[in-house]
Amino acid sequence: xxMNFHYFAVKTIADFVGFSNxxxxxxxxxxxxxxxxxxxxxxxxxxxxxxxxxxxNRIVGGYRFRVVTTGFNTxxxxxxxxxxxxxxxxxxxxxxxxxxxxLTSIESKYRAELRVTPAKINDGSLIAQMLExxxxxxxxxxxxxxxxxxxxxxxxxxxxFADTYAHQLFSGSHGWENHASLIRVIKNKxxxxxTEQYEPEKYHLYxxxxxxxxxxxxxxxxxTFTAKLKQSEDDxxxxxxxxxxxxxxxxxxxxxxxxxxxxxKGTTFTSDLWERLEGVLAKGFxxxxxxxxxxxxxxxxxxxxxxxxNWERKLDWNDVxxxxxxxxxxxxxxxxxxxxAICADFGxxxxxxxxxxxxxEKLIPTSVNWSSYLHNPYNDAVDLFxxxxxxxxxxREIVMGINS
Numbered sequence: 001x002x003m004n005f006h007y008f009a010v011k012t013i014a015d016f017v018g019f020s021n022x023x024x025x026x027x028x029x030x031x032x033x034x035x036x037x038x039x040x041x042x043x044x045x046x047x048x049x050x051x052x053x054x055x056x057n058r059i060v061g062g063y064r065f066r067v068v069t070t071g072f073n074t075x076x077x078x079x080x081x082x083x084x085x086x087x088x089x090x091x092x093x094x095x096x097x098x099x100x101x102x103l104t105s106i107e108s109k110y111r112a113e114l115r116v117t118p119a120k121i122n123d124g125s126l127i128a129q130m131l132e133x134x135x136x137x138x139x140x141x142x143x144x145x146x147x148x149x150x151x152x153x154x155x156x157x158x159x160x161f162a163d164t165y166a167h168q169l170f171s172g173s174h175g176w177e178n179h180a181s182l183i184r185v186i187k188n189k190x191x192x193x194x195t196e197q198y199e200p201e202k203y204h205l206y207x208x209x210x211x212x213x214x215x216x217x218x219x220x221x222x223x224t225f226t227a228k229l230k231q232s233e234d235d236x237x238x239x240x241x242x243x244x245x246x247x248x249x250x251x252x253x254x255x256x257x258x259x260x261x262x263x264x265k266g267t268t269f270t271s272d273l274w275e276r277l278e279g280v281l282a283k284g285f286x287x288x289x290x291x292x293x294x295x296x297x298x299x300x301x302x303x304x305x306x307x308x309x310n311w312e313r314k315l316d317w318n319d320v321x322x323x324x325x326x327x328x329x330x331x332x333x334x335x336x337x338x339x340x341a342i343c344a345d346f347g348x349x350x351x352x353x354x355x356x357x358x359x360x361e362k363l364i365p366t367s368v369n370w371s372s373y374l375h376n377p378y379n380d381a382v383d384l385f386x387x388x389x390x391x392x393x394x395x396r397e398i399v400m401g402i403n404s
Contacts, residue, residue: 001166003332004221004287005250006159007032007354008339012284013254015350016277017261017269019151025351026148027261029359030155031162033388034094036356038071040080043364045381052386055393065381068392070094070156074324082207087173093399094392095163096172096210099125101401108233114171118253119164121260126399127161135264145383152384153391154264158257160395165253166218169229169242170211176233178208183226185217188247189286194223197291221246221285247285254281280346287338289331298330305333309340311353328356363388 010031014024048056048063056063069090072081081091092098096116106114119125122132134157138150170178182200186193198215206212217225224245228238258277262269290298305311311333336352343350363385 001162001219001221001250002216002289003032003035003354004285004289004335005162005166005254006035008284008287008335008352009221009250009254009281010155010158010162010257011352012280012339012343012348012350013258013277014261015348016273016280017258018265018267019261021351023148023151025353026151027155027158029354030152030388031159032354033070033359034156034159035071036073036359037067037388037392038069038073038077039067040069042066043379043381045379047380049383049386052390055389065389068389068396070392078212082174082209087209088400089396091210092172093396094160096167096170097127097160097164097399098171101126101399108176111171111173111175111177111233112231114173114175115169115177116164116167116171118168118249119161119256121161121256125164127157127164130395130398131157131161131260135260138264149384149387152387156388156391156395158260162250162253162257165249166246167211169240170218172210174207174209176208176230178210178213179238180204180208180211180213180227180229181238182214182217183228183241185226186224187288188222188224188245218244218246220288221250222288223247247282250285251278251281254278276346280342280348283342284339287335290327290334292327295326295330298334302330302333305337309333309336309353310351311336 007028011024011028014027015021019027043065044059044061045056045063045065048065052065055068056065069086071094072078072090080086097119098114099117099119119127121128131154134150134154138147138154141147141150170180181204182195182198184193185195185198198217200215203215204213211218214225214227217223217227224243224247226241226243229240229242230238231240254277255274258274259269262273332354336354339352340350362382364379364381
């Protein structure tokens with residue numbers, strides 16, 4: 001899934017079930033941050049709280065803190081994920097969680113058992129157990145900061161839970177179970193065939209980690225796709241033909257999340273609540289991210305979008321360093337405008353606002369600029385930064401059963 005689900009849908013669900021704007025923002029921000037937290041180099045920090053000391057080494061002038069990487073976004077990130085133990089330490093625990101703790105070794109002919117299956121909130125699966133524990137923890141916390149930290153934890157877990165729907169039939173490891181070929185992609189809004197946009201011939205030749213062979217088709221909320229996968233290691237014909245309407249499938253995931261968040265909030269999940277929420281989500285899932293072809297015609301619209309959204313930050317095109325970042329910044333605004341309008345049609349005013357850079361600035365406020373970095377490389381990090389890393393370490397260790 002992309003931010004259209006992990007942030008926008010999750011924030012909408014949290015709002016509808018009764019969480020405040022700050023609470024729903026924390027849940028949704030954390031859900032999206034699992035994809036965006038692609039830091040992998042250690043950070044030099046002025047101080048580290050005692051509960052996070054296990055990830056820090058004392059050095060002259062401060063601490064060297066080893067972050068727990070949860071996301072991968074750039075081409076370099078993708079390559080890095082294929083190396084060393086990153087599939088087991090990053091890809092599997094946060095994006096391709098198995099139903100049960102992962103086996104340390106498995107015979108090649110049984111690798112189909114590593115494929116992800118959609119989870120239910122109370123099905124006893126590994127992610128369901130972690131969510132249940134987080135819910136109970138939240139119920140015992142009364143002070144604001146503690147509750148917000150646990151809501152962040154819940155948001156992180158909801159990302160992994162949602163990905164069991166998007167990433168079903170694939171694993172977070174290298175293996176034949178991920179060999180696949182994209183046959184067709186249909187846009188749900190108008191039925192048009194957009195298969196060529198996903199470059200199936202090119203991605204079929206990619207490394208078989210996760211759903212890389214299908215590009216981002218399994219993640220997009222607005223399509224129906226058909227693909228061929230292997231039934232077994234020696235299945236040269238790719239005889240497992242699989243068709244999925246992502247919009248419909250992701251509504252199933254959303255309903256489970258709504259039930260869970262109602263339980264966390266102490267409200268009742270009703271058919272009336274779901275009918276209204278389903279109507280909003282179904283329309284929101286038709287929203288599409290921007291493409292490179294969209295950028296020229298959207299550039300002049302961004303200032304007006306920011307005014308409509310009441311976003312104080314301004315987008316300076318001169319500061320955008322890559323096409324990928326440009327697409328991300330424009331897509332954030334496009335999604336926010338469309339979701340705001342959809343929610344308004346259903347009588348809800350929701351304040352959507354997610355910017356990866358601003359989230360990182362909140363977690364790691366920097367008192368120096370890059371020109372003076374060499375004179376003072378140490379930064380300060382807020383409590384939620386350390387909580388995020390320790391929650392991620394715990395999740396990694398539960399899933400993999402290894403030391404970080």
